[in-house]
Amino acid sequence: MLVVDTLHFSIDGKKILDGISACFEPRKIHGIIGPNGSGKSTLLKNICRLWEPQSGAIVLNGKNLAKMPRKELSTLVTLVPQNTTIGFPVSVFDIVAMGRNPHLGRFEGVGPRDREIIERALWQTNIHALKDRNINELSGGEGQLAIIARAIATEAPLILLDEPTSELDVKHTLEIVKLLCELKDQGKTILVTIHDLNLARKLCDTITILCAGKLFFSGAPEDAFSEENISQVFQVRVREYKHDGTTFLDFRS
Numbered sequence: 218m219l220v221v222d223t224l225h226f227s228i229d230g231k232k233i234l235d236g237i238s239a240c241f242e243p244r245k246i247h248g249i250i251g252p253n254g255s256g257k258s259t260l261l262k263n264i265c266r267l268w269e270p271q272s273g274a275i276v277l278n279g280k281n282l283a284k285m286p287r288k289e290l291s292t293l294v295t296l297v298p299q300n301t302t303i304g305f306p307v308s309v310f311d312i313v314a315m316g317r318n319p320h321l322g323r324f325e326g327v328g329p330r331d332r333e334i335i336e337r338a339l340w341q342t343n344i345h346a347l348k349d350r351n352i353n354e355l356s357g358g359e360g361q362l363a364i365i366a367r368a369i370a371t372e373a374p375l376i377l378l379d380e381p382t383s384e385l386d387v388k389h390t391l392e393i394v395k396l397l398c399e400l401k402d403q404g405k406t407i408l409v410t411i412h413d414l415n416l417a418r419k420l421c422d423t424i425t426i427l428c429a430g431k432l433f434f435s436g437a438p439e440d441a442f443s444e445e446n447i448s449q450v451f452q453v454r455v456r457e458y459k460h461d462g463t464t465f466l467d468f469r470s
């Protein structure tokens with residue numbers, strides 16, 4: 218269980234997260250939604266301690282993450298950032314291999330077990346054929362899969378993804394949706410920020426809505442996308458309709 222308890226985070230005195238509290242059950246896909254600038258990425262960066270909160274606690278399975286050595290933390294939580302750019306030429310294999318760093322000693326290289334895990338992550342993300350290619354020469358979708366493979370290679374039980382499908386075509390989006398469902402079935406807990414509300418409605422087991430740095434809603438997708446919630450948070454109207462057993466959201470201004 219991941220518990221976020223009264224989290225406050227500011228940058229240069231500007232409040233970005235204002236007393237966020239929420240619980241995220243294990244082995245589920247938790248969607249984080251909200252308007253631009255509402256604090257979704259900041260929440261993920263606080264959970265993996267890329268940024269340190271000013272107050273509040275983040276507790277994973279009873280352990281306060283703030284008190285944990287960084288190396289241990291990296292074996293438990295991994296972030297797939299938004300639009301990763303790698304500023305130097307490096308192969309896809311070596312990028313995925315970086316996922317093993319938290320498990321290695323100071324000057325230790327990857328061993329046979331690490332290689333096995335890296336290979337498995339490459340197969341699972343369907344990019345094994347690209348393993349010797351330069352990461353900077355891949356398409357956006359392929360590159361995103363490589364960064365997800367790196368996250369898988371950490372073997373962390375908690376995976377945070379910041380808008381993993383925002384720049385992807387429909388085929389790559391579906392590939393990532395399938396992958397996230399597979400990871401959940403393998404026991405991972407997933408927190409994912411998503412702008413596509415139809416995708417969030419379909420994919421996620423729970424929805425957390427942020428609005429201007431505050432928690433607006435956290436609960437079941439069936440309750441999250443009510444007319445009242447959506448009009449208050451996004452200032453648009455929404456209508457839910459069902460087709461072939463799937464619920465769709467139709468937005469109007």
Ligand SMILES: Nc1ncnc2c1ncn2[C@@H]1O[C@H](COP(=O)(O)OP(=O)(O)OP(=O)(O)O)[C@@H](O)[C@H]1O
Pocket residue numbers: 228233251252253254255256257258259260
């Ligand atoms: N490095 C930074 N320095 C100063 N302010 C920042 C920084 N990063 C984010 N912010 C501010 O924090 C607020 C929340 O940003 P955040 O990126 O968390 O929002 P978001 O909900 O993920 O937005 P989006 O949907 O547009 O990605 C915004 O007002 C943003 O301008």
